[in-house]
Amino acid sequence: VVERQGVDVAALVRRARDGDIRAVARLISLIESDAPSMRAVAAALRGQPERAYVVGLTGAPGVGKSTVVSALVTALRGDGKRVGVLAVDPSSPVSGGSLLGDRVRMPEHATDDGVFIRSMAARGELGGLSAGVPQAVRVLDAAGCDVVLVETVGVGQSEFQIAALADTTVLLSAPGLGDGIQAAKAGILEMADIFVVNKADRDGADRLVRELRQVRSLVVSGAWRAPIVSTVATTADGIPQLLTAIGEHRAQLVSTGELERRRERRAASEIEAIMLSRIRARLTQVRTSGELDSSAVRVRTGELDPYVAADRLLTAVAADEADAATN
Amino acid sequence: VVERQGVDVAALVRRARDGDIRAVARLISLIESDAPSMRAVAAALRGQPERAYVVGLTGAPGVGKSTVVSALVTALRGDGKRVGVLAVDPSSPVSGGSLLGDRVRMPEHATDDGVFIRSMAARGELGGLSAGVPQAVRVLDAAGCDVVLVETVGVGQSEFQIAALADTTVLLSAPGLGDGIQAAKAGILEMADIFVVNKADRDGADRLVRELRQVRSLVVSGAWRAPIVSTVATTADGIPQLLTAIGEHRAQLVSTGELERRRERRAASEIEAIMLSRIRARLTQVRTSGELDSSAVRVRTGELDPYVAADRLLTAVAADEADAATN
Numbered sequence: 166v167v168e169r170q171g172v173d174v175a176a177l178v179r180r181a182r183d184g185d186i187r188a189v190a191r192l193i194s195l196i197e198s199d200a201p202s203m204r205a206v207a208a209a210l211r212g213q214p215e216r217a218y219v220v221g222l223t224g225a226p227g228v229g230k231s232t233v234v235s236a237l238v239t240a241l242r243g244d245g246k247r248v249g250v251l252a253v254d255p256s257s258p259v260s261g262g263s264l265l266g267d268r269v270r271m272p273e274h275a276t277d278d279g280v281f282i283r284s285m286a287a288r289g290e291l292g293g294l295s296a297g298v299p300q301a302v303r304v305l306d307a308a309g310c311d312v313v314l315v316e317t318v319g320v321g322q323s324e325f326q327i328a329a330l331a332d333t334t335v336l337l338s339a340p341g342l343g344d345g346i347q348a349a350k351a352g353i354l355e356m357a358d359i360f361v362v363n364k365a366d367r368d369g370a371d372r373l374v375r376e377l378r379q380v381r382s383l384v385v386s387g388a389w390r391a392p393i394v395s396t397v398a399t400t401a402d403g404i405p406q407l408l409t410a411i412g413e414h415r416a417q418l419v420s421t422g423e424l425e426r427r428r429e430r431r432a433a434s435e436i437e438a439i440m441l442s443r444i445r446a447r448l449t450q451v452r453t454s455g456e457l458d459s460s461a462v463r464v465r466t467g468e469l470d471p472y473v474a475a476d477r478l479l480t481a482v483a484a485d486e487a488d489a490a491t492n
Numbered sequence: 493v494v495e496r497q498g499v500d501v502a503a504l505v506r507r508a509r510d511g512d513i514r515a516v517a518r519l520i521s522l523i524e525s526d527a528p529s530m531r532a533v534a535a536a537l538r539g540q541p542e543r544a545y546v547v548g549l550t551g552a553p554g555v556g557k558s559t560v561v562s563a564l565v566t567a568l569r570g571d572g573k574r575v576g577v578l579a580v581d582p583s584s585p586v587s588g589g590s591l592l593g594d595r596v597r598m599p600e601h602a603t604d605d606g607v608f609i610r611s612m613a614a615r616g617e618l619g620g621l622s623a624g625v626p627q628a629v630r631v632l633d634a635a636g637c638d639v640v641l642v643e644t645v646g647v648g649q650s651e652f653q654i655a656a657l658a659d660t661t662v663l664l665s666a667p668g669l670g671d672g673i674q675a676a677k678a679g680i681l682e683m684a685d686i687f688v689v690n691k692a693d694r695d696g697a698d699r700l701v702r703e704l705r706q707v708r709s710l711v712v713s714g715a716w717r718a719p720i721v722s723t724v725a726t727t728a729d730g731i732p733q734l735l736t737a738i739g740e741h742r743a744q745l746v747s748t749g750e751l752e753r754r755r756e757r758r759a760a761s762e763i764e765a766i767m768l769s770r771i772r773a774r775l776t777q778v779r780t781s782g783e784l785d786s787s788a789v790r791v792r793t794g795e796l797d798p799y800v801a802a803d804r805l806l807t808a809v810a811a812d813e814a815d816a817a818t819n
Contacts, residue, residue, distance in 0.1 A: 207797040214794040299798075425792070432798065433788035437775065439802035444771055448764065461760035465752070467541040470534040471626075471759065475766035483810035 174202075178209040181308045184247075186281065192304045193283055196297050200442075203300055210303050215428055217249065217306040220411060221331030222316045223353070228339040229363045232398040233407075234316050235271045238280055240404050241312055249305030249313040252284040253298060253327065281305055298330060299435050328356040329434060332427060333414045335407075337361045338377070340369030355384050357391055359410050365395035365403065389417055447482045456481070501529075505536040508635045511574075513608065519631045520610055523624050527769075530627055537630050542755055544576065544633040547738060548658030549643045550680070555666040556690045559725040560734075561643050562598050565607055567731050568639055576632030576640040579611040580625060580654065608632055625657060626762050655683040656761060659754060660741045662734075664688045665704070667696030682711050684718055686737050692722035692730065716744055774809045783808070 172191065180188035195202040220237075224230055234250060241248045250271070274280040283305075285297060298315065305313050317327045328334040336357035341364070360377050362370055377393050384391075392410045396403030418424035451457050460478060463469040499518065507515035522529040547564075551557055561577060568575045577598070601607040612628060625642065632640050644654045655661040663684035668691070687704050689697055704720050711718075719737045723730030745751035778784050787805060790796040 204799045207799050211797040211800075212794050215792060428792045429785065429788045432791035432801075433779075433784050435798045436784060436787055436791065436801045436805065437779075439798055440775065440806050443802065443806060448767065452760075452764075457760050457763060458756065460763055461756045464759035464763065465542060465755045467539050470538040471762045471766055472531045472534050473538075474759075474763045475770065478763065479767050479770060479813060483813035486806060486810035 174205045174209045178206075178307060181304060184278070184309055186278065186308075189281055189304055189308045190283070193285070193301050196300045196304070197285065203297065206304070207300055210300075210307055213303070213307055215303075215306060217302065217310045217313045218415060219302055219313050219315060219330065219332045221327040221334045222314060222337060223318070223327050223334070224337030224339075224361075224363075225342060226318055227342050228337040229398050230316050230318070230337055231271070233337060233361065233363055233396060233404075234314050235273060236396075236398045236401045236404045237314060237408065238271065238274055239401065240408055242274075242277060242279060246311040247279045247309050248281070249302075249308070249310035250280070250282040251298065251301055251305070251313065251315045252282070253315060253317040254284060254286055281308060281310060298326075299431070302330070328353070330431060332418060332424060333358045333411050335359045335361055335411075337363055338373060339364040340367045340373050354380050358389065358414050359391055359407070360393045361403075361407060362393065362395045363398055366397050370395065388421060389414065443486075447486065451478055451482060501532045501536045505533075505634060508631060511605070511636055513605065513635075516608055516631055516635045517610070520612070520628050523627045523631070524612065530624065533631070534627055537627075537634055540630065540634055542630075542633060544629065544637045544640045545742060546629055546640050546642060546657065546659045548654040548661045549641060549664060550645070550654050550661070551664030551666075551688075552669060553645055554669050555664040556725050557643050557645070557664055558598070560664060560688065560690055560723060560731075561641050562600060563723075563725045563728045563731045564641060564735065565598065565601055566728070567735050569601075569604060569606060573638040574606045574636050575608070576629075576635070576637035577607070577609040578625065578628055578632070578640065578642045579609070580642060580644040581611060581613055608635060608637060625653075626758070629657070655680070657758060659745060659751060660685045660738050662686045662688055662738075664690055665700060666691040667694045667700050681707050685716065685741050686718055686734070687720045688730075688734060689720065689722045690725055693724050697722065715748060716741065770813075774813065778805055778809060 172195065174192075174195065177188045177192050177195075181192055192206055195206050222230055222234060231252070234252075238248050238250065271280075271282055274282065283301065285301060302313050302315070315327055315331060334356055336353060336359070338360070339362065360381070362373050362377065364370065374393055374395065381391055381393070392413075394403055394407045394410050396407060398404065415424070418427065456478060460469065460474040464471050464474050499522065501519075501522065504515045504519050504522075508519055519533055522533050549557055549561060558579070561579075565575050565577065598607075598609055601609065610628065610632075612624060629640050629642070642654055642658060661683055663680060663686070665687070666689065687708070689700050689704065691697065701720055701722065708718055708720070719740075721730055721734045721737050723734060725731065742751070745754065783805060787796065787801040791798050791801050
């Protein structure tokens with residue numbers, strides 16, 4: 166029995182696999198609570214190949230991300246798909262979400278048992294986005310979601326991290342937001358698999374589409390030419406076309422073998438992030454234990470050279486790490 | 493015999509300790525050439541407590557750093573001090589310097605055997621500034637320099653790294669450079685131990701001094717209140733006052749024990765940088781050897797969870813590291 170905080174994690178995973186929304190909520194809360202809980206959930210989820218298709222949606226504040234996501238959920242439910250939604254807030258250091266409470270954010274889906282909606286805080290460098298979000302996607306996958314929509318506002322590095330996490334990355338823009346795509350960071354335009362111009366009934370939408378065409382012509386890409394889809398999410402105009410574009414991109418990824426490669430790269434990044442976070446924790450130990458300071462004194466006095474000092478500390482860290490692994 | 497590139501490093505260090513300018517030049521070139529050479533030089537320098545006093549000088553392009561440094565060298569030579577000058581160029585990826593050739597940069601000191609002048613390229617993140625520069629300072633120290641002046645243009649993170657390296661950090665500004673101190677990055681103002689307003693005979697110098705006074709009143713500092721020194725380096729006006737300010741700061745650091753603490757922090761950062769650079773090299777090995785990729789495949793298929801995958805790779809890395817240490 167894997168138990169964390171008095172909870173039988175394996176039992177929770179079994180209940181989540183039966184579609185129990187409370188179990189899903191509890192597992193994601195465990196993921197957010199601390200590193201050992203995240204480990205326990207990851208261990209309990211083992212043996213599950215990735216099934217859910219992950220769509221990342223990003224864009225500046227005001228482009229209508231939540232409305233587009235909600236309209237996509239409606240359309241996917243119409244096709245009989247189970248849908249998970251993760252709204253990642255990179256500006257919040259604290260997790261707020263509860264799967265039940267979050268349903269209020271999209272009241273039109275509040276009573277639908279085939280929809281799981283959850284907000285997550287992105288807890289800095291190695292906390293939320295890079296470690297918690299992929300685990301939460303696995304939980305939603307276990308709960309039988311066919312599609313997981315991961316939505317984040319384009320702030321800091323979060324949009325790049327979402328692009329690294331997603332099978333298909335959708336970059337949203339809208340007319341009347343000042344500089345339009347000028348405001349998009351260099352780099353994110355290249356990561357987009359699909360461009361959406363939302364609020365396409367407003368002035369300036371045509372110009373925005375033309376600008377995106379120009380940008381697209383400059384971006385060197387492989388076999389896939391990112392389509393530009395115009396939507397008015399409030400009336401669901403263009404949402405079927407967006408779903409079609411996502412489906413076409415998915416088919417292309419599958420037929421070229423790129424889907425597996427993307428997911429392997431994603432798993433590799435996740436493993437590396439976990440390794441780095443453990444290495445950092447070890448280095449912090451070295452710092453707080455006083456070992457680093459006493460080496461520094463010996464370097465200052467000339468007794469040790471800094472390379473030998475680094476060797477010795479690293480050997481001690483490695484020995485601790487090897488010990489920890491055998492226990 | 494520690495030999496690198498066909499050179500007996502220990503013999504070079506002995507010659508450098510006798511003040512041989514060619515040996516000093518050769519050692520700094522070795523430091524710049526590759527990591528094993530840097531290690532060999534560090535090992536040969538062991539047993540030498542830090543003696544030289546390190547002054548970092550930084551400021552925007554056009555403030556007259558080189559002229560101030562040259563005037564300081566003249567004044568220090570007048571006091572009978574041996575002086576080393578390291579001109580660190582953070583924009584250059586390639587080392588250009590030779591101690592003999594660099595003397596041409598300050599022709600007034602070209603024939604003086606008590607002055608060592610060297611330019612160094614800062615080779616990215618962990619290359620030049622954080623690893624090479626402190627080693628070069630040790631070489632100049634071994635050569636009997638009483639004072640080492642480290643000069644860098646305020647670009648990127650280089651000025652912060654110089655401040656971390658120096659016993660006394662001097663921030664230079666000058667009137668007529670547009671925004672004046674507005675252009676200084678937040679943070680560097682707080683790291684300055686001494687402010688210099690160079691070209692003080694020009695319009696706007698008084699306003700700049702007033703601005704610096706205001707800034708200084710906002711910066712919370714300890715016992716030391718950074719003095720503001722006005723100079724006209726081309727005529728050496730104010731240079732004696734700058735030397736006095738450096739001497740007073742040094743006396744304060746010595747009397748409070750802060751000099752040792754600064755140098756220990758510096759040694760600790762240096763050790764940590766070396767450890768991190770070795771860890772990064774190990775992680776790169778894991779990536780290029782295909783071990784990470786094969787783990788990623790097993791995570792994708794659900795056979796492994798990412799934490800167990802990270803554990804196993806980290807254990808293997810630690811075992812390699814422990815092995816390397818015993819050989």
